[in-house]
Amino acid sequence: MDGKYSIDIAGINLTFTSDESEEHIHNVGKVLDTRIREMTKGNRCNLIDASLLCSMDYCSEMIHAQKKIKNLEAQISLYVANVARLKAEIEELKAKGSDNTDANA
Secondary structure, eight states, rough: EEEEEEEETTEEEEEESSSSOOOHHHHHHHHHHHHHHHHHGGGGSSSHHHHHHHHHHOOOOOOHHHHHHHHHHHHHHHHHHHHHHHHHHHHHHHHHHHHHHHHHH
């Protein structure tokens, strides 16, 4: 369900719809507003430059996070394969153990 939200970022009021929760939207807006205001404080850079630098920062973080996710997914796949192999080995050992028990009886 899409919600309509109005947030203020660096003195600019934005109204848009999103399927995210209102709390999430306001948290994201607050983080971005704080970051842009810090960058524009003392005229270190203008609003457009600050916005673009924030965009670059967050895109970079997203790309790094995606790489980490891919690495973690690869590790999980290896763990799943190892678990399956170990389960098969356990079953094989159980079967051999029961064969030895039957032979000794």
